[in-house]
Amino acid sequence: xxxxxxxxxxxxxxxxxxxxxxxxxxxxxxxxxxxxxxxxxxxxxxxxxxxxxxxxxxxxxxxxxxxxxxxxxxxxxxxxxxxxxxxxxxxxxxxxxxxxxxxxxxxxxxxxxxxxxxxxxxxxxxxxxxxxxxxxxxxxxxxxxxxxxxxxxxxxxxxxxxxxxxxxxxxxxxxxxxxxxxxxxxxxxxxxxxxxxxxxxxxxxxxxxxxxxxxxxxxxxxxxxxxxxxxxxxxxxxxxxxxxxxxxxxxxxxxxxxxxxxxxxxxxxxxxxxxxxxxxxxxxxxxxxxxxxxxxxxxxxxxxxxxxxxxxxxxxxxxxxxxxxxxxxxxxxxxxxxxxxxxxxxxxxxxxxxxxxxxxxxxxxxxxxxxxxxxxxxxxxxxxxxxxxxxxxxxxxxxxxxxxxxxxxxxxxxxxxxxxxxxxxxxxxxxxxxxxxxxxxxxxxxxxxxxxxxxxxxxxxxxxxxxxxxxxxxxxxxxxxxxxxxxxxxxxxxxxxxxxxxxxxxxxxxxxxxxxxxxxxxxxxxxxxxxxxxxxxxxxxxx
Numbered sequence: 001x002x003x004x005x006x007x008x009x010x011x012x013x014x015x016x017x018x019x020x021x022x023x024x025x026x027x028x029x030x031x032x033x034x035x036x037x038x039x040x041x042x043x044x045x046x047x048x049x050x051x052x053x054x055x056x057x058x059x060x061x062x063x064x065x066x067x068x069x070x071x072x073x074x075x076x077x078x079x080x081x082x083x084x085x086x087x088x089x090x091x092x093x094x095x096x097x098x099x100x101x102x103x104x105x106x107x108x109x110x111x112x113x114x115x116x117x118x119x120x121x122x123x124x125x126x127x128x129x130x131x132x133x134x135x136x137x138x139x140x141x142x143x144x145x146x147x148x149x150x151x152x153x154x155x156x157x158x159x160x161x162x163x164x165x166x167x168x169x170x171x172x173x174x175x176x177x178x179x180x181x182x183x184x185x186x187x188x189x190x191x192x193x194x195x196x197x198x199x200x201x202x203x204x205x206x207x208x209x210x211x212x213x214x215x216x217x218x219x220x221x222x223x224x225x226x227x228x229x230x231x232x233x234x235x236x237x238x239x240x241x242x243x244x245x246x247x248x249x250x251x252x253x254x255x256x257x258x259x260x261x262x263x264x265x266x267x268x269x270x271x272x273x274x275x276x277x278x279x280x281x282x283x284x285x286x287x288x289x290x291x292x293x294x295x296x297x298x299x300x301x302x303x304x305x306x307x308x309x310x311x312x313x314x315x316x317x318x319x320x321x322x323x324x325x326x327x328x329x330x331x332x333x334x335x336x337x338x339x340x341x342x343x344x345x346x347x348x349x350x351x352x353x354x355x356x357x358x359x360x361x362x363x364x365x366x367x368x369x370x371x372x373x374x375x376x377x378x379x380x381x382x383x384x385x386x387x388x389x390x391x392x393x394x395x396x397x398x399x400x401x402x403x404x405x406x407x408x409x410x411x412x413x414x415x416x417x418x419x420x421x422x423x424x425x426x427x428x429x430x431x432x433x434x435x436x437x438x439x440x441x442x443x444x445x446x447x448x449x450x451x452x453x454x455x456x457x458x459x460x461x462x463x464x465x466x467x468x469x470x471x472x473x474x475x476x477x478x479x480x481x482x483x484x485x486x487x488x489x490x491x492x493x494x495x496x497x498x499x500x501x502x503x504x505x506x507x508x509x510x511x512x513x514x515x516x517x518x519x520x521x522x523x524x525x526x527x528x529x530x531x532x533x534x535x536x537x538x539x540x541x542x543x
Contacts, residue, residue, distance in 0.1 A: 032351075032374055033060045036114040037098075039089060039121060042067035046196040047120030054116065054191060057203050058374060066092050068121070074307060076122045078131060078164070081150065085122070089115070090157055105160045110183040114353060114373055115154055117190035119199035122150055123308065123368060124328040136165035142332060143167060148364060149305075149328045151188040155363045158184055167335055167362035174341065175358040185363060189353045189373035193317040194309045205322040206352075206375035209294035213385040214377035215399035216270025216292035218244035218251040221259055223275065229333070233300055236339035237273050243340070244271055246410055247347040248382045248403035250436070258282070263503025265469035268292055268399075271346075272316075273339045275300035280315050286502070294322035296346055296377060298339050302330040305368045313370055323352045323371025331366040351376045382407045398430035405436060414440060431460030435470045442477045450477055464498055468507075475510075488514040492523060495530070505531065 038060065040051035051065045070076070070084035093099035093112055100109040127147035136144050143166035156168055171185060193199045220241040222234040237253070244251035249271060259274060259282040260266055266283040270292045278301055283289065291297070297316045305326025308314035313326035325337050338359040345355035353373030360367055380388065386400040394400075401424045408417035418440040425433040434457035441450035454474040461467045471490050478487035491511040495504065512527040514520075 032114060033058060033064070035112060036060070036064060036116055036373075037089070037093065037112055038065045038116045038118065039085075040065065040067055040118040041070050041072065041120035043069060043072060044120035047118050050118045050120075050191060050196060050200055053200060054118070054203055054372075057207060058372075063096075071122060072120065074123050075126050076124075076150075077126055078128045078146065081122075081125045081153065085150065086154065086157060089154070099158060101160070107158045107184050110158050110186070112186055115151075115186055115188040116373055117151065117154075117188065117192070119190075119192050119196045121190065121192075123190075123192070123305070124149055125153060131164065133163055133165050135163040139166045145329075147329050147366075149366050149368045151190060151368045152363050152365050154188045155185050155357075158186060162364070164364070167365040170357065170360050170363045172354075172357040173338075173359075173361050175354070187353045187357045187369075187373065189356070189369040189371065191372065192308055192370050194314045198314075198317050202317065202322060202370075202375075203372050205294040205320075206372035206377075209322065209377055210375070210379060212389060212394060212396060213380045213400075214270050214292075214294060214296070215385075215396050215403065216249070216268040216295065217266075218249040218271035219260065219266060219269055219274075220244070220251070220253045220272075221274030222253060222255045223257050224255040233275055233333060233336075233339070237275075239340035240271075240273050240343040243344045243347050245406065247378065248406040248410075250402060250406065260284070261503075262286060263501065263506060265465035265472070267463055267465050267469070270295050271343060272296075272321075273298045273343060277301065277312075278303065279311055280319075284316075284319075289319060291316065291320040293320050294375075294377060295320065296343070296352075297321045297324040298337055298342060299324075299326075300333070300336050300339070302327055305370065308370070313368070317370065322377070323369075323375055325356050325367060325369050327366045328368055329366045331362075335362045335365060337367065347378050349376065349378055398425075398428055398432040401425075401428075401430075402432055402436055405433075405440075409440075414444060418444060429456070429460065431457040431466070431470070434460060435466075435473070438470070438473065438477075442473075442480075447477075447481050464501060468494060468498070468501065468503070479514075484514055484518055488518060488520065488523070495527070 038051045038055060041047040048067060055062060055065055066089065068084055068088050071080055098111045102108045125148045127145060131146055145166070146164045156162055162168065172187065191199045191202055193202065220237040222237040225231050225234050241251050241253040254260055259277050261282050262285065264283040272295065299312045301312055304312035305328050313324045316324050325342070327336065337356065338361065342355050342359035345358050351373065352371050352375040353369060356369045382404040386404050389397045389400045401421065405417040405421050408420060418437060421433050421437045421440065425437065434453045438450050438453035438457060441453055451474065454470055457470045458467055458474070461470065471494055475487040475490040478490065488511060491507060491514065495507050495511055498504065508527050508530050512524060515524040515527060
């Protein structure tokens with residue numbers, strides 16, 4: 001017989017073993033709300049209001065809000081950082097008993113896993129050339145710098161006084177299990193953006209997506225680089241693209257040097273990764289471009305978050321994205337976010353802040369993490385997601401069916417996926433499902449079914465870019481089955497119907513090429529009039 005105490009001990013041992021063996025997702029029940037501190041700028045009422053709003057929406061106790069008296073500026077000096085942020089936060093954690101050190105100053109207890117900085121808390125710490133540190137002299141010249149992101153510098157707060165120059169290895173990097181393996185550092189994220197309304201919207205978008213799971217398309221913008229020093233970033237995005245496919249997202253990889261062009265029919269973006277543009281341009285730069293609410297973004301650029309009113313991170317959040325990671329100063333490529341790991345963790349059920357820190361090689365450096373840190377965009381499997389949305393007939397149900405079909409395709413079950421889509425679309429009549437059904441039937445060599453599905457999608461879509469995309473797929477397919485006249489009819493319809501489409505010139509060129517091959521002189525004359533002469537020819541004519 002076992003005594004009650006021995007039974008309790010066995011249960012504790014079994015629980016500990018199960019926690020050690022289970023993957024992170026199964027352990028997400030650990031309550032972050034008792035392990036964080038929300039920090040707001042008391043001199044800005046909007047900052048304080050945001051902190052209280054976040055606490056209310058996430059059911060966080062008000063004693064987890066801490067108000068600091070810090071400058072109302074984007075950039076602060078090292079002295080201002082120490083006096084108005086680092087030191088007051090440290091004292092508060094110690095007073096509350098959430099952080100304790102031994103007599104040598106080493107961390108004995110750290111019960112604060114996460115700091116949440118609110119809009120109005122400074123973003124970055126300026127370089128201080130007067131600050132001289134002996135340890136910095138041993139560093140490579142590139143790292144003898146002491147400017148940093150406020151977030152990344154606060155992450156090392158539990159360590160006490162450390163060398164300020166250069167980066168520090170991140171113990172959370174490639175972390176597999178929860179809770180965090182290291183109590184010597186903390187994760188830090190911010191609710192921020194071009195204005196407080198955007199910062200507040202990040203909370204609402206996160207909570208809304210968590211009820212359904214993230215849905216939409218994934219786009220990864222590599223550059224086709226082969227040079228070893230830079231190829232690593234392309235490799236990250238190739239792997240992230242495959243992770244998106246495995247998770248069931250309609251995932252596209254571009255490997256051209258430039259970003260997706262302005263006329264690229266990019267719509268319904270839920271995941272985006274790319275590099276190397278200093279601001280939103282190409283397809284993302286269109287005036288009317290919007291992300292799916294709650295989209296996850298990472299664009300590699302040295303100064304993608306140098307300010308949140310321009311560049312990359314802030315404008316993406318203003319256009320509907322839910323969370324993004326960026327750099328406030330030059331980080332160097334080897335120390336930027338590992339995009340592969342970031343997206344893989346998000347897609348496997350981790351929350352935003354853990355995904356970001358598990359993919360971050362260095363702390364006390366240049367990275368800022370902007371979004372609701374507790375945001376879990378992918379909490380459900382494809383089957384669970386479809387069932388949840390089906391139960392309420394949610395408007396995004398077609399996206400959930402598309403995700404399920406894509407998981408079947410990745411598993412090599414294309415015929416089963418086509419049957420599944422046809423069955424689900426019998427009552428829905430969704431252009432999203434029709435477009436995918438057209439792609440599948442084209443691949444499975446069912447031409448009549450493919451043409452019919454593409455036709456229904458073209459009629460069902462309302463957005464110009466959706467219509468252009470599916471029409472392009474139809475025209476390409478018609479050419480592969482030796483029906484060039486029908487392909488020309490599709491392109492000709494686009495040219496005539498959408499005179500303001502950014503990519504009209506490329507459509508006209510494609511149509512003209514087909515017209516030449518078919519000997520259709522009337523259409524060719526029409527297209528020729530639409531194509532202005534090249535700039536060099538125009539200048540020669542003036543001479």
